Amino acid sequence: MAILSDIINWAESKSPFWQVMIDRLIRNNKLTEEDIVEIKEICKAQYGLSKYECVEVNFEDLREFANNASSSDDVMISKIYNIDNINALSSTSELTFALNGLTVVYGDNGSGKSSYASILKHACNTRGNKPIINDNLYN
Numbered sequence: 001m002a003i004l005s006d007i008i009n010w011a012e013s014k015s016p017f018w019q020v021m022i023d024r025l026i027r028n029n030k031l032t033e034e035d036i037v038e039i040k041e042i043c044k045a046q047y048g049l050s051k052y053e054c055v056e057v058n059f060e061d062l063r064e065f066a067n068n069a070s071s072s073d074d075v076m077i078s079k080i081y082n083i084d085n086i087n088a089l090s091s092t093s094e095l096t097f098a099l100n101g102l103t104v105v106y107g108d109n110g111s112g113k114s115s116y117a118s119i120l121k122h123a124c125n126t127r128g129n130k131p132i133i134n135d136n137l138y139n
Helices: 002-012 016-028 033-046 059-069 113-123
Strands: none
Touching: 002 016, 002 059, 016 033, 016 059
């Protein structure tokens, strides 16, 4: 996965505690309490406050792990359907996306463009405040 390669390349020039932390996050998806204690000791050792000796991160092994663990399959949203009780959208309405290229959504006022955008913002976990999705007043 390209983003993991970029992160590994970035971590190579960082302090040992960053390298260990990135290694553990890529391999385990989280840091345990033991990991945090060890990373604290690595930080202390870097400034001569501890005699802790950490094992250097093998970046070639980490790259191989990241390449084998990641999937080349892209996640795609093909359509939004089975809408139930969202704004004034009909439960039978569908919004289908192009498999390649760009999908343009247009229509009259009140046709549901903003409602679909709100659904996408919730589904895709966008930055900022998520819009409020209201119940359908007519149901």
